[in-house]
Amino acid sequence: MSRTRIAATAIGLAGALAASQAQAQSASSSEQEIALLKQQLKMLEQKLDKLQSQTAANTAATAKARAEAKAEAKAEARSEAKAAIANANATIPVKATVPPSGVVVTMPNNRPTICTADEANCIAITSRLHWDVGGYDYRPNTAETVPQKLDSGENVRRARIGVIGRFLNDWNFALIYDFGGTSDGFGGTAAGSLPGGGVSGVENAYLSYTGLKPFGGKMAIEAGIMDLPYTLDEATSSNDILFMERASPGVIATNIAAGDFRSAAGTRWYNDVLWIGGYVTGPSTGAIHSASSATPAGTSEQYGAVARVAGQVVSGKDYSIHLGADAEWLIQPPRNLIANTQTLTLSDRPELRLDPTTLVSTGAMANVSGAQVYSVEAAATYGPLILQGEYFWYNVDRNANTSALPTGLPSVKFQGGYAQAGYVLTGETHTYNAASAAYNGVKPAHPFSLDGGGWGAWEIAGRVSQIDLNDQLATANGIAGGRQTVYTLALNWYVNGNVRFMLDYLHGNISKQASPVSSADVGSKFDAIAMRTQFAF
Structure with missing residues (x-):
């Protein structure tokens, strides 16, 4: 019911009441009729308050329903958009993972070192200068x-300079020349x-294989010109x-x-506790x-x-x-x-x-x-x-x-x-x-x-x-x-x-x-x- 109709009804009741009062005065009605009319007016006012509360609740429920419907529509639209994008991407070829660079350049302890990406092959420049x-x-x-x-x-x-390195993980090499001469x-x-x-000359020129690891240790088989780890001071x-x-x-x-500068061939085995080695020398x-x-x-x-x-x-x-x-x-x-x-x-x-x-x-x-x-x-x-x-x-x-x-x-x-x-x-x-x-x-x-x-x-x-x-x-x-x-x-x-x-x-x-x-x-x-x-x- 609208507010206009409610107001019209109230005015009509008020007019009726006024007419009744006039008739009562003219007809000399009793006090009981007036009390009855007042009671009816009060009942109408309670109904009006109830109708206003119900109208407000209906308005809020309608707004909530509209909001929920709007949110649901948006979510459905997003879902449909994602599905469309996924279907579009499915038709595009996927790029393979970009492999790492072919070589990696590092400077451990300021030593220029070039390695393959898997570090199986490396070569480094080494040098030392002792001036007394x-x-x-x-x-x-x-x-x-x-x-x-x-x-x-x-x-x-x-005054030494040369190269050291490894290839295929287990092969190690060195080629070092000493210009010091003393x-x-x-x-x-x-x-x-x-x-x-x-005399000045080749101080190191050897090849070493370290692929064997028997008895829980590491083993090196090597030959060439090398500085042998014989005696603690020399090692x-x-x-x-x-x-x-x-x-x-x-x-x-x-x-x-x-x-x-000694030519030699031999092997050494070691772990964190023990070292054993032997070489024939020339x-x-x-x-x-x-x-x-x-x-x-x-x-x-x-x-x-x-x-x-x-x-x-x-x-x-x-x-x-x-x-x-x-x-x-x-x-x-x-x-x-x-x-x-x-x-x-x-x-x-x-x-x-x-x-x-x-x-x-x-x-x-x-x-x-x-x-x-x-x-x-x-x-x-x-x-x-x-x-x-x-x-x-x-x-x-x-x-x-x-x-x-x-x-x-x-x-x-x-x-x-x-x-x-x-x-x-x-x-x-x-x-x-x-x-x-x-x-x-x-x-x-x-x-x-x-x-x-x-x-x-x-x-x-x-x-x-x-x-x-x-x-x-x-x-x-x-x-x-x-x-x-x-x-x-x-x-x-x-x-x-x-x-x-x-x-x-x-x-x-x-x-x-x-x-x-x-x-x-x-x-x-x-x-x-x-x-x-x-x-x-």
Whole structure:
């Protein structure tokens, strides 16, 4: 019912009431009729209120229904639109996933490296530069001492550049050339070498297969020109050693049938605890072999072998203990095919390479048929502290039957060793390298930076080493090679992962007599200070 009709009805009732009242007045009606009319009016007012409430509710319900119908229509329209789009897309060919790029270029530790996307094939450029500068205060004991002077100055100890990499996941290779020309040589016997030094040349050129993984470890079968991980000191990279030079006892041992630039073939097996390896070795890259040339080129090739067992017997988060044993055999010494002689020289410079002169040397021992070196090694780390030491026993057989000495000579024996310690003042530690059974260098937690506020890592170290090349003194067939003792203090600054500065102070004492049968003093003493600038990647 509309509001107009309701109002009309009310007006009509009011008119009727008025007419009734007039009639009552004129007709003198009773009070009961008036009360009845009032009651009827009240009932009409209640009906009017009820009709108004019902009308409002109907209006709200109608609006809600219209809104719901509109929302439902919109949802249905959206659904129909999505279905249409899906049907349209179904008719369009789907593009295949875009494959990754053919090669990936990375710079691990600033070493340029190119790999295939699956990392099965990689090649990287590697280099190291060790530039030394320093001087000696050399004091010969007598005028008969040789030498009378050592030269101070500078020396490009190592200047290497080359490539390393792998292919088909399991094949590894290296080709590295050293332009430094002052590596540890074989007693200065190689053609073109300085006394006591090596020559520039191919330092690494090998192929290694690592596809076999027996007994829960990793295995490498390799051959070529390589730096063998024989002895703990030699297994430690020259980028990571605590001092500018390795200790003389180890250098003399490795020069017999191992060391840098050595041709070799062999295998090694290792896991996180144990390392076992063995190699047969040949001549170094600086040697020249010819049956018709004059001395020293007219020599046959030498052959030998090395073996090593070592491992990390105890290890934890910030500590470790390493033990090992090594053996080396010179099976066939170099033979001079012109003079029909076989000789071997054991010698080393005074743990510094600014001057190539050796201060202790057996000289060329004649009638050498072979040699053996046995050694033990031990090391430990505890947080920033590292301890390391090795001891060597050398035996040289002199029973070869040559035209110079057909009856041969008695064997001679020598010995030597070293002990060293290092402490990283900034708290870093030397981590363990299971692949070589040796310790890595320090990686600074906060590389030096004027902007970032880092100062790199700082380390102090000390070492004492001794080599005794005397045997059977006071006899004509004895060897008076001398006894050398060197004390070294070092301060190392690891600027970042690629740059290091080393400062070494050495004090040495060489005790030597003129000959096996002469006790005349031809020894010497020296102090030296040297600094190395090292860059490597």
